[in-house]
Amino acid sequence: IGDVSKIATDDYVGFTFFVGSMAMMAASAFFFLSLNQFDKKWRTSVLVSGLITFIAAVHYFYMRDYWDQVGESPTFFRYVDWVLTVPLMCVEFFLILRVAGAKVGLMWKLIFWSVVMLVTGYFGEAIAIGNPTMQWVWGLISGIAYFVIVYIVWFGEAKKLAETAGGAVLKAHKVLCWFVLVGWAIYPLGYILGTEGGLFGLQLVSDIDAAQMSMNVVYNIGDAVNKIGFGLVVYAAAVASQTKVEA
Amino acid sequence: IGDVSKIATDDYVGFTFFVGSMAMMAASAFFFLSLNQFDKKWRTSVLVSGLITFIAAVHYFYMRDYWDQVGESPTFFRYVDWVLTVPLMCVEFFLILRVAGAKVGLMWKLIFWSVVMLVTGYFGEAIAIGNPTMQWVWGLISGIAYFVIVYIVWFGEAKKLAETAGGAVLKAHKVLCWFVLVGWAIYPLGYILGTEGGLFGLQLVSDIDAAQMSMNVVYNIGDAVNKIGFGLVVYAAAVASQTKVEA
Ligand SMILES: CC1=C(/C=C/C(C)=C/C=C/C(C)=C/C=O)C(C)(C)CCC1
Ligand SMILES: CC1=C(/C=C/C(C)=C/C=C/C(C)=C/C=O)C(C)(C)CCC1
Numbered sequence: 017i018g019d020v021s022k023i024a025t026d027d028y029v030g031f032t033f034f035v036g037s038m039a040m041m042a043a044s045a046f047f048f049l050s051l052n053q054f055d056k057k058w059r060t061s062v063l064v065s066g067l068i069t070f071i072a073a074v075h076y077f078y079m080r081d082y083w084d085q086v087g088e089s090p091t092f093f094r095y096v097d098w099v100l101t102v103p104l105m106c107v108e109f110f111l112i113l114r115v116a117g118a119k120v121g122l123m124w125k126l127i128f129w130s131v132v133m134l135v136t137g138y139f140g141e142a143i144a145i146g147n148p149t150m151q152w153v154w155g156l157i158s159g160i161a162y163f164v165i166v167y168i169v170w171f172g173e174a175k176k177l178a179e180t181a182g183g184a185v186l187k188a189h190k191v192l193c194w195f196v197l198v199g200w201a202i203y204p205l206g207y208i209l210g211t212e213g214g215l216f217g218l219q220l221v222s223d224i225d226a227a228q229m230s231m232n233v234v235y236n237i238g239d240a241v242n243k244i245g246f247g248l249v250v251y252a253a254a255v256a257s258q259t260k261v262e263a
Numbered sequence: 264i265g266d267v268s269k270i271a272t273d274d275y276v277g278f279t280f281f282v283g284s285m286a287m288m289a290a291s292a293f294f295f296l297s298l299n300q301f302d303k304k305w306r307t308s309v310l311v312s313g314l315i316t317f318i319a320a321v322h323y324f325y326m327r328d329y330w331d332q333v334g335e336s337p338t339f340f341r342y343v344d345w346v347l348t349v350p351l352m353c354v355e356f357f358l359i360l361r362v363a364g365a366k367v368g369l370m371w372k373l374i375f376w377s378v379v380m381l382v383t384g385y386f387g388e389a390i391a392i393g394n395p396t397m398q399w400v401w402g403l404i405s406g407i408a409y410f411v412i413v414y415i416v417w418f419g420e421a422k423k424l425a426e427t428a429g430g431a432v433l434k435a436h437k438v439l440c441w442f443v444l445v446g447w448a449i450y451p452l453g454y455i456l457g458t459e460g461g462l463f464g465l466q467l468v469s470d471i472d473a474a475q476m477s478m479n480v481v482y483n484i485g486d487a488v489n490k491i492g493f494g495l496v497v498y499a500a501a502v503a504s505q506t507k508v509e510a
Contacts, residue, residue, distance in 0.1 A: 049295060053306060
């Protein structure tokens with residue numbers, strides 16, 4: 017660390033940045049160092065789990081120090097992380113469904129929609145500030161892209177492949193679907209929380225500082241659940257499918 | 264590091280932060296680099312030992328620099344570490360008992376009580392400052408949760424499983440039980456030491472600066488014993504159970 021400033025005991029944003037960075041770091045070490053125990057079919061999936069937490073770890077150390085020194089945590093930084101980790105999660109969906117014959121096209125489709133979701137979300141959250149109508153429009157487009165992803169994994173192509181695969185893959189896919197529906201929903205919630213004047217007529221927290229604060233705590237907890245949890249589901253599937261083969 | 268300030272020869276807190284960070288770092292390298300010699304059954308346990316010291320290592324480097332620059336070491340930071348490493352120790356108890364058929368439920372039970380212990384402890388130590396009654400109440404709840412953990416590992420479910428497993432597992436479990444009872448007791452002692460005006464009518468050190476000082480030295484020594492020692496016990500069990508199989 018370079019300079020540090022005094023930290024307050026009730027600085028929950030700072031606290032969750034700290035715990036988050038350590039947790040992401042430990043998770044990365046866990047995924048990376050367990051690679052050896054898996055055979056080729058599963059190794060890439062576990063490796064990608066590790067990449068997601070590793071990107072987050074390094075980024076969280078930065079965001080933690082930024083928060084410590086500047087006392088803010090601009091949304092800007094969140095998108096730096098998402099723009100890499102969300103497409104990697106799409107890759108993950110593809111990788112575990114590959115055994116059931118998933119085509120690379122599925123991966124690109126998911127990645128495409130995730131990029132649309134994030135780019136339009138960024139326009140709404142960072143560029144259209146002070147223009148509630150445009151924030152509304154961008155947020156809506158982003159939400160539609162999010163919905164397309166939910167549809168593909170819950171009911172579309174991905175769902176069918178998971179059913180073909182069965183066993184550990186189907187189980188993992190089901191859990192990951194819930195991550196996308198419930199875990200990811202935290203982020204649009206943060207968008208609504210953090211948008212001045214609210215969004216869609218919703219204004220959950222009226223004080224903008226308190227809104228930013230709660231948004232950051234929620235994002236930090238959400239990130240830990242979504243990234244580490246997501247990775248652990250893949251890890252568990254890998255373990256389950258290997259022990260069955262060996263037995 | 265960015266800036267450093269001159270260190271005093273009798274700065275025992277600084278000295279133990281230094282030694283602590285190096286020791287944790289070395290222990291992590293030791294656990295991680297020895298993974299290859301273990302088979303799957305034990306590898307995850309040794310890996311988790313490494314994660315515990317790894318989190319501590321990175322965190323100790325931070326606390327060391329913070330101490331150097333700010334001249335304090337708020338309790339806040341201790342909890343950043345504990346909130347991750349104590350649940351990981353609960354995972355460790357589960358992992359070594361898995362051979363005897365431990366259910367994941369046992370792990371979640373231990374994690375649950377450890378989180379209760381830490382959250383209520385934090386309220387007492389950081390939020391309820393200046394309100395001795397509430398500090399007393401939170402400390403008591405935390406203590407009860409601690410007692411539940413001690414009970415489970417010493418006499419409850421965990422104990423029974425260890426007896427079923429026998430051999431290296433039973434031996435390791437016994438030692439780990441002592442860690443929980445004696446090693447972990449250092450932390451509530453620090454709580455009493457560091458609480459202004461004392462706790463439960465106990466006031467071990469009356470000068471609050473001296474109390475903070477001694478608390479930090481005690482925590483640093485305690486951490487090294489609990490984290491590295493705990494990991495080494497698991498490591499030894501892994502070695503013992505493998506040599507028996509090989510012989
Ligand atoms: C729908 C929607 C959004 C969705 C964001 C999501 C779903 C982000 C997911 C991030 C993950 C999973 C991170 C890594 O763990 C935005 C962009 C906030 C803008 C408002 C509308
Ligand atoms: C009972 C009790 C506590 C117990 C803390 C413990 C038992 C911490 C263990 C930490 C470990 C094992 C760290 C890693 O090595 C608190 C929270 C101080 C609050 C006062 C009551």
